[in-house]
Amino acid sequence: MTPPNSSDSQGTSTRPYLIRALHDWCTDNGFTPYLAVHVGPGVQVPMEYVKNNEIVLNAGFEATSGMKLGNEFIEFKARFGGVAREIVVPVDHVVAIYARENGQGMAFPMPVEAAEAVLSEEATPKPGLRLAGTEPPAEAAPQVVNPADDEPTPPAPPPRRPALKRVK
Numbered sequence: 001m002t003p004p005n006s007s008d009s010q011g012t013s014t015r016p017y018l019i020r021a022l023h024d025w026c027t028d029n030g031f032t033p034y035l036a037v038h039v040g041p042g043v044q045v046p047m048e049y050v051k052n053n054e055i056v057l058n059a060g061f062e063a064t065s066g067m068k069l070g071n072e073f074i075e076f077k078a079r080f081g082g083v084a085r086e087i088v089v090p091v092d093h094v095v096a097i098y099a100r101e102n103g104q105g106m107a108f109p110m111p112v113e114a115a116e117a118v119l120s121e122e123a124t125p126k127p128g129l130r131l132a133g134t135e136p137p138a139e140a141a142p143q144v145v146n147p148a149d150d151e152p153t154p155p156a157p158p159p160r161r162p163a164l165k166r167v168k
Contacts (some may be wrong), residue, residue, distance in 0.1 A: 015108055016071045016091045022105055023069060023097065025090060031099035032060045035074070036094050038110050044088035046080045057087065059097075 019035075026033035033135060035057045039050045049055055057078070061067065064076040064087075074089045090111075098105025 013091070015094065016069070016139065018106060018108075019074070019097050020069045023127065026097075026099045026105075027061060029099075030059060031101050031104075032063075032106075034098055034100050035089070035094055036096035036098075036107075037089050038093045039092060039110060040090075042090045043093050043163045045085060046085050054095075057089075058100075083111055101150060 025031075037045065037055050037057060039045060039047075039053045039055055039059045045055050045057070058064070059067070059074075059076070064078050067076040068074070070091070072091060074087075074091060074094065076087050077084055078087055079085070092111050094104060094108060095110055096107040
């Protein structure tokens with residue numbers, strides 16, 4: 001194996017290697033590997049299941065056939081609503097791989113074109129998968145005025161974040 005040349009001192013991306021390693025770890029431990037994918041150009045998935053340009057795919061061997069975890073693309077066949085579909089995901093569009101059962105895994109940065117699009121938008125951020133520490137600050141909730149007594153009523157409490165509970 002030849003070392004990377006001086007113009008490419010970074011080497012190849014570690015993302016495909018980490019995805020394969022975590023996929024192996026999940027299957028070796030009896031967990032179901034899930035892929036969170038940013039849907040953009042070059043991504044071939046059932047568009048009716050895409051929300052906010054994201055889709056979560058079950059990448060377990062029981063749910064797929066012909067799985068190929070390559071350095072450039074992840075390819076497999078899976079059933080959606082009983083219909084077999086060909087799935088093709090560029091590796092740089094995978095934003096996370098994790099075990100369904102316990103949430104352990106790894107998140108990756110969004111693809112460059114998607115990150116630039118988010119930075120250029122002036123609208124408020126859309127809900128969806130975010131890396132830790134990128135959650136926008138919460139704004140103060142507006143108070144609701146009851147027209148019957150003209151006194152403000154306290155706003156409803158914000159929804160609680162989901163939490164995992166270990167059951168033995």
